[in-house]
Amino acid sequence: MSIVKPDMSVNLAGIPLRNPVMTASGTFGYGEEFSEYVNLEAIGAFVTKGLSLKPRAGNPTPRIVETPGGMLNAIGLQNVGIDAFIAKKIPFVRTVNTPCIANFFGDTVDEYAEMTRRLNEIPEVVALEMNISCPNVKQGGIVFGTDPACAASVVAACRAVTQKPLIVKLSPNVTDVVAMARACVDAGADSLSLINTLIGMAIDLKKRRPVLANVTGGFSGPAIKPIALRMVWQVARAVKVPIIGIGGIMNATDALEFILAGATAVQVGTASFINPGAAQTIVEEIEAWMVANGVADIKTLIGALEV
Amino acid sequence: MQFTSMILSNAEISPGYWRMRLTAPQEFAAATPGQFVMVRVNGAIDPLLRRPFAVFDVGVHTPPQSGAVPQVYFEMLYRVVGKGTAMLSALHETDLLDILGPLGTGFDQGNADEEKLIVGGGIGLAPLYLLARELVTRKSPVRLFAGGRTRDDILCITEFERLGVECYTATEDGSLGEQGLVTEALKRRLDALKGKATLYACGPDGMLHAVAKIAAQYGIPCQVSLEGYMACGVGACLGCVAPGKGHSPETPDYRCVCTEGPVFESSDLKWGA
Numbered sequence: 001m002s003i004v005k006p007d008m009s010v011n012l013a014g015i016p017l018r019n020p021v022m023t024a025s026g027t028f029g030y031g032e033e034f035s036e037y038v039n040l041e042a043i044g045a046f047v048t049k050g051l052s053l054k055p056r057a058g059n060p061t062p063r064i065v066e067t068p069g070g071m072l073n074a075i076g077l078q079n080v081g082i083d084a085f086i087a088k089k090i091p092f093v094r095t096v097n098t099p100c101i102a103n104f105f106g107d108t109v110d111e112y113a114e115m116t117r118r119l120n121e122i123p124e125v126v127a128l129e130m131n132i133s134c135p136n137v138k139q140g141g142i143v144f145g146t147d148p149a150c151a152a153s154v155v156a157a158c159r160a161v162t163q164k165p166l167i168v169k170l171s172p173n174v175t176d177v178v179a180m181a182r183a184c185v186d187a188g189a190d191s192l193s194l195i196n197t198l199i200g201m202a203i204d205l206k207k208r209r210p211v212l213a214n215v216t217g218g219f220s221g222p223a224i225k226p227i228a229l230r231m232v233w234q235v236a237r238a239v240k241v242p243i244i245g246i247g248g249i250m251n252a253t254d255a256l257e258f259i260l261a262g263a264t265a266v267q268v269g270t271a272s273f274i275n276p277g278a279a280q281t282i283v284e285e286i287e288a289w290m291v292a293n294g295v296a297d298i299k300t301l302i303g304a305l306e307v
Numbered sequence: 308m309q310f311t312s313m314i315l316s317n318a319e320i321s322p323g324y325w326r327m328r329l330t331a332p333q334e335f336a337a338a339t340p341g342q343f344v345m346v347r348v349n350g351a352i353d354p355l356l357r358r359p360f361a362v363f364d365v366g367v368h369t370p371p372q373s374g375a376v377p378q379v380y381f382e383m384l385y386r387v388v389g390k391g392t393a394m395l396s397a398l399h400e401t402d403l404l405d406i407l408g409p410l411g412t413g414f415d416q417g418n419a420d421e422e423k424l425i426v427g428g429g430i431g432l433a434p435l436y437l438l439a440r441e442l443v444t445r446k447s448p449v450r451l452f453a454g455g456r457t458r459d460d461i462l463c464i465t466e467f468e469r470l471g472v473e474c475y476t477a478t479e480d481g482s483l484g485e486q487g488l489v490t491e492a493l494k495r496r497l498d499a500l501k502g503k504a505t506l507y508a509c510g511p512d513g514m515l516h517a518v519a520k521i522a523a524q525y526g527i528p529c530q531v532s533l534e535g536y537m538a539c540g541v542g543a544c545l546g547c548v549a550p551g552k553g554h555s556p557e558t559p560d561y562r563c564v565c566t567e568g569p570v571f572e573s574s575d576l577k578w579g580a
Contacts, residue, residue, distance in 0.1 A: 029543040037309060037541075057559030062536050064546035068353045071538060078545050078561070222352045250352065273538040274347065274357060276407070277309065 006290035007297040008283070010044070010264050012242050013165040013190035015099055015126055017044035017265060020298060021255060021283045024246055024269030025050055025103035025129060025169070026075070028279075030089040031096060037276035042283055044265060045099040048085070050131050052104065053111055053118075055081035060213040065202045070221030070248070071270060072200050074214035077105060077134075082118050093124045100124055101167065105131040108138045109157045116158040116166075127165040130158060132184075133173070133196045145171035145196070148183035159188030167244065170194040172224075172231055181235040192235060193244035193267060195228045221270040222248040229261050236262020236303055250278070252285030262303040308334060312406045315368075315380055317398055322459045324386050324430065325396050326363070329404065331379045338365050338381065340438035341413025341532055341570040345540035346383075346395070347405040354391040356538050359565075360384075361434035361509075362409055363463075384433040384462060410540050414438050414530055414570050417505045422448040425472075426493055426518050428510025429460040434532050434569075435509055436466055443470045450475065450496060454489030454514065458482040490517045497525050506530070506573075519573035529573040535564035542566035550577040 008019035022045040028034055031046050040046060058078030065072050080088065085102075093100045102125045106112040112130065119125050132145035132154060144154050155168055168184040170177060172195035181192055197218025202211040210216075228247020236243045245258030246267040255266045271278035286298070295301060315328040345357035360383040369377045387396050398404070413434075417423070423442050427435045432453060442449045451474045455461045461483050464474050475492040476484030485492060497504060506529035508518040515531045522529030535547030548561035549568070554577040562568065562576070 027539075027543060029541075033541055033543045057561055058545060058548065060556075061548060062546075063548070064536050064538055064544065066354060066356050066538075069355060071355060073538075073544070073546060075545050078548075221355055270355070270538075273544055274355065275309075275405075276539070276541060276543075 003291050003294060003296050006287060006295060007299070008287060008290070010299060010302075012045075012244070012265050013127070013167070015045070015165055017099065019044045019283050019286070020259065020263075020265040021279050021286070022101070022244065022265055022267045023047055023272060023279050024267035025131065027269040027272045030085070030092070031100065032089070032092040034272070034276050038280045040096045040098050042280045043098060044283075045101055047101045047103050047129055047267065048089070049079050050077050050103045050105050051079050051082055051085055051115065051119075052077065052106060053082055053115060055079065055084060062212055063214070065211040065217070067200070067202055067219070067223070069223035070219055072202055072212060072217035072219050073197070074212045074217035076214070082115065086122060090122060090124050099126040101127045101129050103129040103131055103169070105134045107134065108136065109154050112154050113157040113161055116161045120162040120164055125164070127167060128158070128162060129167040129169055129193060130155065131169050131196070133169070133171040143171065143173075145180065146174050148179050151180055152183040152187040155184050155187035155189055165190040167191040167193050169196050170231075170235070171196045172227060173199050177231045178234050178238045181239050185239045185241050189241060191242045191244060192239065193246055194235060195224070195231050195247045198224055198227065220248070222250050222254075224248045225254060229257060232258055232263050233261040233305065249282070252282050252289050255282050255286060256289065256301065259298065259301045260303070260305040262305070264302055308332065309405070309407050312404050314398055314400055314402045314404065316400060317396070319396070320384075321462055324384065324459070324462055326382060326384050326463075327395070328380050328382045329406070331365070331381050331406075333379055335381060335409060336365060336367065336379050338362050338409035339413040340416075340441050341434050342409035342411050343434070343540070343569060344381070344383065344406050344408030345410060348391045348394045350405075354394070357407065357540065358391045358395075359534075359537055359540060361532070363433050363436050364440070365437065384430060386430045407540055411565055411569050412567060414507060414532070416442060416445060416447070417528070419445045419447045422450065422500055422504045424450050424452065424493060424496060424504050424506050426452045426454070426489065426506065426508040426510065426514070428454045428489070428514040429456075430462070431508075431510030431514070431532075432462050433509070435507065436463060438507060439467055439470055439472050443472065452477075452489045452493045454478070454510070456480065488517070490514070490521060493518070494521060497521070497527075502527055508532070515573075516578050519576070519578050522573050530570050531573050531576070532570045533564050533568050535569070537565050540565045551575060552577055
């Protein structure tokens with residue numbers, strides 16, 4: 001007997017998702033930009049561009065450059081700010097019957113906590129994703145997500161002011177991602193998403209200058225997938241909270257590999273730049289793969305890697 | 308919209324410069340001058356990102372075979388500068404490409420009675436042909452000022468002339484038209500018109516900056532079409548921004564080239580930032 005309609009639903013820290021495919025922050029605007037190309041109600045959830053208390057104008061240009069199998073970006077967290085998000089972006093979010101997860105960041109622990117309070121009051125935001133790959137301006141610019149104590153303090157401060165599921169997005173630019181993961185979970189994270197971009201750089205030989213105005217940028221795309229898979233696998237074995245796998249997912253094969261490695265859900269990032277409908281296509285491909293391979297319930301694949 | 312397009316022709320029109328004609332859906336006929344497409348060069352991951360190209364022309368072609376249905380097509384001009392464009396130049400008739408578009412905000416065509424002066428440098432002519440065609444259709448007087456380093460950089464002048472557009476050319480090495488910058492001829496025309504005209508420009512940054520300055524000197528409106536490194540073309544990556552008029556390092560003011568542009572009023576931008 002063959003499977004007609006496989007069960008693709010997963011539960012992510014209390015949020016029921018119709019399927020495990022989400023969009024990654026910074027690659028999908030605030031949702032509306034892609035509504036012409038994607039049926040937003042076909043994907044599991046969408047994550048907003050990283051939000052801050054005040055609007056951010058971002059970095060000088062060039063901000064992006066392509067490299068073999070990937071791209072570097074130094075956008076500088078350009079975003080409309082929380083007030084404009086509520087006034088101008090939420091009305092669209094309200095029309096979409098798909099969970100909206102707000103990604104956010106701050107320059108200090110207090111700013112992170114204030115952002116959490118503000119997002120906590122927005123009914124359309126079902127969960128919060130913290131970007132901790134930002135420098136702490138009050139502690140000499142140390143990146144929150146590269147020091148376990150620093151990460152724990154900012155996660156705890158946010159945890160204290162929201163009951164909504166709190167996802168912490170981990171930086172791969174660390175010596176021991178498992179130590180970071182444990183610190184965040186111990187401080188109250190309900191879920192971890194990984195990986196954020198790897199810090200990279202590109203050089204223009206002719207000009208003898210860096211290509212990006214910011215010199216360094218975040219490396220993403222299919223080139224980073226093996227690193228992301230390894231980190232998801234390591235973290236999934238070490239913590240009990242659900243993991244969201246991110247890093248170079250271009251198709252259903254990539255997504256399913258992350259799920260086998262231990263991810264409950266995945267985020268599609270750079271692929272949406274190339275194919276605005278990538279996330280929806282991946283959902284359809286996963287469903288077809290499940291039918292073809294006799295998998296009735298996707299949950300049976302989570303962490304099912306045989307080592 | 309996103310669609311699969313078939314290449315109808317792909318030819319080198321001048322050393323290093325290519326012209327490609329592709330099929331498009333019916334709705335593409337509504338593309339306006341200054342809009343662009345994002346082309347996926349192939350299905351592999353290198354090159355990873357789409358490439359932006361201005362829409363050079365849009366039209367409807369009726370194949371000669373009896374009973375054939377008219378087909379909407381568009382054309383783009385491109386210069387082979389890297390891996391992606393080199394791959395494009397190796398494609399043939401009947402090859403397929405994945406296209407997003409038409410995208411962006413194009414040129415405002417203004418009042419029909421005023422003279423329109425179009426300035427293009429090298430591959431910057433790409434979005435200006437459709438503009439010239441539309442302006443001519445609207446009975447605007449149109450003149451083209453085309454500049455380049457050598458005669459090889461002056462593209463498709465015959466096409467503009469066929470529209471009835473008077474063309475001025477200038478090359479830095481004097482191999483075609485006047486020797487020097489085409490902005491000199493532009494200034495002479497503006498003097499003759501006593502500064503009553505609208506400017507349109509696309510080309511290298513230096514040329515755009517010079518044209519923007521001329522527009523400011525003569526106090527006339529000027530629209531420029533910008534290029535930008537972009538990943539998505541739909542306003543999501545925010546990679547392709549350009550500094551707006553209020554921009555300073557302390558108070559950044561960035562405009563998104565792919566959605567707010569690629570065409571901007573030159574007075575809305577910060578030049579030399």
